[in-house]
Amino acid sequence: MPLWTIYHTPNVFSGKEKPELANSITDVYVAVGLPRFYVITVFKEIDPDDLYVGGEQAETAVRIVVDHVARTQPDKAARERATRHLGGVLRPYLDRPGLHWEFHVDETSGELWMINGLVPPPMHSEAEREWARTNRSRPYTAAV
Amino acid sequence: MPLWTIYHTPNVFSGKEKPELANSITDVYVAVGLPRFYVITVFKEIDPDDLYVGGEQAETAVRIVVDHVARTQPDKAARERATRHLGGVLRPYLDRPGLHWEFHVDETSGELWMINGLVPPPMHSEAEREWARTNRSRPYTAAV
Amino acid sequence: MPLWTIYHTPNVFSGKEKPELANSITDVYVAVGLPRFYVITVFKEIDPDDLYVGGEQAETAVRIVVDHVARTQPDKAARERATRHLGGVLRPYLDRPGLHWEFHVDETSGELWMINGLVPPPMHSEAEREWARTNRSRPYTAAV
Numbered sequence: 001m002p003l004w005t006i007y008h009t010p011n012v013f014s015g016k017e018k019p020e021l022a023n024s025i026t027d028v029y030v031a032v033g034l035p036r037f038y039v040i041t042v043f044k045e046i047d048p049d050d051l052y053v054g055g056e057q058a059e060t061a062v063r064i065v066v067d068h069v070a071r072t073q074p075d076k077a078a079r080e081r082a083t084r085h086l087g088g089v090l091r092p093y094l095d096r097p098g099l100h101w102e103f104h105v106d107e108t109s110g111e112l113w114m115i116n117g118l119v120p121p122p123m124h125s126e127a128e129r130e131w132a133r134t135n136r137s138r139p140y141t142a143a144v
Numbered sequence: 145m146p147l148w149t150i151y152h153t154p155n156v157f158s159g160k161e162k163p164e165l166a167n168s169i170t171d172v173y174v175a176v177g178l179p180r181f182y183v184i185t186v187f188k189e190i191d192p193d194d195l196y197v198g199g200e201q202a203e204t205a206v207r208i209v210v211d212h213v214a215r216t217q218p219d220k221a222a223r224e225r226a227t228r229h230l231g232g233v234l235r236p237y238l239d240r241p242g243l244h245w246e247f248h249v250d251e252t253s254g255e256l257w258m259i260n261g262l263v264p265p266p267m268h269s270e271a272e273r274e275w276a277r278t279n280r281s282r283p284y285t286a287a288v
Numbered sequence: 289m290p291l292w293t294i295y296h297t298p299n300v301f302s303g304k305e306k307p308e309l310a311n312s313i314t315d316v317y318v319a320v321g322l323p324r325f326y327v328i329t330v331f332k333e334i335d336p337d338d339l340y341v342g343g344e345q346a347e348t349a350v351r352i353v354v355d356h357v358a359r360t361q362p363d364k365a366a367r368e369r370a371t372r373h374l375g376g377v378l379r380p381y382l383d384r385p386g387l388h389w390e391f392h393v394d395e396t397s398g399e400l401w402m403i404n405g406l407v408p409p410p411m412h413s414e415a416e417r418e419w420a421r422t423n424r425s426r427p428y429t430a431a432v
Binding site (some may be wrong): 007056103106 | 303315403
Binding site (some may be wrong): 001003015018019022023025026027035036037038039040041042043044045049067069106108109111112113114115116117130 | 151181190192194195196197198199200201205207209210217223224226227228230231234235238239244245246247248249251252
């Protein structure tokens with residue numbers, strides 16, 4: 001459900017760092033009860049010719065778009081807390097001399113969302129807990 | 145206006161299936177009166193090294209982001225109906241053993257949208273009907 | 289903060305036009321006080337096999353997604369004005385026979401946004417002016 005699209009110039013992430021970062025990102029959501037498989041991370045290398053920061057070709061830059069579906073933050077304080085938390089996950093990978101990095105989060109409706117042909121179970125439902133426990137989707141009855 | 149961005153691992157779609165799926169997607173919107181050319185479908189193959197589901201490298205996965213501009217669903221029931229309808233369009237292409245697939249829809253403002261340098265005509269206007277009939281944009285007077 | 293993702297078929301932009309357009313886009317935001325480095329422009333060439341307009345393979349097409357974070361337009365009139373303004377920036381590059389082009393803008397929360405590990409300073413604050421003047425991020429005290 002959270003989709004992380006990570007645009008980056010070449011040589012920012014080693015082959016080992018990509019799955020590490022994807023795992024660190026996933027852990028954030030698993031900690032609040034989401035099934036691991038809800039979290040998708042896409043890395044997209046962008047040639048410096050194709051990435052401009054302030055109109056200048058970027059040497060080393062990372063721009064991340066996070067889509068949060070279904071679990072929106074209730075207020076300003078919660079949004080700011082979430083932002084700092086996600087920043088903390090990224091910092092070990094991205095706080096380096098000369099690397100420009102930025103992310104923002106978009107929040108969209110959980111009623112416009114489907115996984116493996118199924119409408120995902122309601123937040124905090126027994127079915128969601130089972131999807132989390134088994135780390136897979138499964139048809140469920142809406143009542144549970 | 146609807147933009148479908150389809151991230152997929154290699155070998156999910158044959159060359160023939162891409163235009164087929166793009167056409168099936170387009171038909172959904174044409175059925176409710178939109179000009180065909182409003183519907184854009186972008187396929188983006190992602191190397192398994194660059195696509196993680198729950199922090200694990202994905203063997204075979206499809207993650208779709210749908211941007212709906214201008215025509216937002218009025219309520220929860222309509223959103224859920226739309227979701228099931230779009231899921232039904234995708235299912236023949238994506239319900240396969242071992243393939244993980246997910247989509248979500250973002251809804252944005254029709255007042256922040258332009259095609260070929262023109263502000264598209266109002267929903268259900270005569271100008272919109274003409275754009276649909278001719279399948280092309282054309283300057284129009286705001287009144288019609 | 290504004291992120292421009294520009295999907296285009298091959299041979300739409302020359303190597304010279306990419307930084308030119310990225311600069312023209314950046315100027316729009318600098319004119320209203322944003323630091324230049326807030327503006328990110330990403331060009332993504334899409335093979336015609338992978339880009340469909342109305343279900344048909346696109347010969348020459350440009351589809352742009354603009355993410356506006358933190359500075360949302362207050363009302364319909366402002367949104368329409370912004371749209372025409374952005375269209376005017378693109379027109380010199382895209383109004384060509386046979387080229388289909390479209391953009392839309394998504395507006396998201398400025399409370400879900402971070403640059404170089406910092407929560408960006410409030411709109412019109414002294415710290416924001418300094419970031420704009422120096423064209424770089426710097427820790428600041430929230431009060432200024």
